[in-house]
Amino acid sequence: MxxxxxxxxxxxxxxxxxxxxxxxxxxxxxxxxxxxxxxxxxxxxxxxxxxxxxxxxxxxxxxxxxxxMIPVDVDVTGSVDLCGTGGDHSGSFNISTAAMFVVAGAGVPVLKHGNRSISSKSGSYDVLEALGVAPALEAPKVKTCFEQTGLAFMFAPLFHPAMKYVMPARRALGMRTFFNILGPLLNPAGVKRQLVGTFDDETAKLCFDILYQLEAERIVTVHSEDGMDEFSTAADAGVHFLGQDAIPTYTKFSPEHFGLQRVDHEALRGGDKEVNAEIIRAVLGGRGTPAQTEIVLYNAAMGIYAGGKSDDFSEALAFARESIGSGKAAEKLRHFAEATQELARD
Structure with missing residues (x-):
């Protein structure tokens, strides 16, 4: 009709x-x-x-x-986005934002799409700002930054002007709507490889099905049984994935399967953007607690898999460990912060 x-x-x-x-x-x-x-x-x-x-x-x-949307014209070959729907109310630190630097340090380009905090104390925009990044770059400068660093952050309001027609109604309703699901699927660079964390199992399946219909090349969608929209080291996780064999697959992962320690959720708790930025600096610098470091490694490994650097989850975890251990992840953060600040001044 x-x-x-x-x-x-x-x-x-x-x-x-x-x-x-x-x-x-x-x-x-x-x-x-x-x-x-x-x-x-x-x-x-x-x-x-x-x-x-x-x-x-x-x-x-x-x-x-x-x-x-306003597109970012870059070569997305082998690039990945790591993001979540939000809404899990877990109180954890910004895990996917920390993981983006580990993934990039492992040689996988990252084109991350994100926003300010909506339901948590610190969204990806907020913690990047606290890390010294200038996160509000427009499309031409995002392109330059990505070409210089292999990293980009696309601040959602700058790339989705049509949202101005939707936001008053969303605020008036004050409830979760389908836009919570759509957000992670609207990457302005048009990435074909994504790791998406979701607030429940049904949404993980929905996000997978939508990305599959939109002809994504590699997909990982996840919801952990403790409610986190990440791979949690405090619980098992339901995972939908599409890898090199192009066969949609569902499985369950436990942290122990990858040699990671199962922890109490309190060990993953964060705070405001300044607290979370310090946690991220510590993890990337090899000074994080075992619990903080392992959950970042876990999610980075899945991002490395989604990006196509490895078709083996355990090997991807080894790449993530090397990224932190060698100092490459911390260097990626430093270079990215410097590049974005310089571009913001121009």
């Missing part, structure tokens, strides 16, 4: 009927073009949550959002 106006979209959702992928894309196009008022947008978000979103619907939404 081709919708003549947005009222038809709302009527379909109110009836509890699903949208086909192309219909979902068209529905989101109404929104990103600013053709929908705040009340209609809120009704759309709430109605989709009540009905329950399908993978086809979310894939169509993602296609429309990707078409509306």
């Amino acid at each position: 081709v919708f003549s106006d947005f009222k038809q979209v709302l009527e379909r959702i109110a009836e509890g009927r699903k949208l086909e992928r192309d219909e979902a894309r068209q529905a989101m196009e109404f929104v990103v073009k600013g053709d929908v008022n705040e009340a209609q947008t809120a009704a759309f978000l709430f109605g989709m949550r009540q009905k329950g979103e399908t993978a086809d619907e979310l894939t169509g939404f993602a296609e429309a959002m990707r078409a509306a």
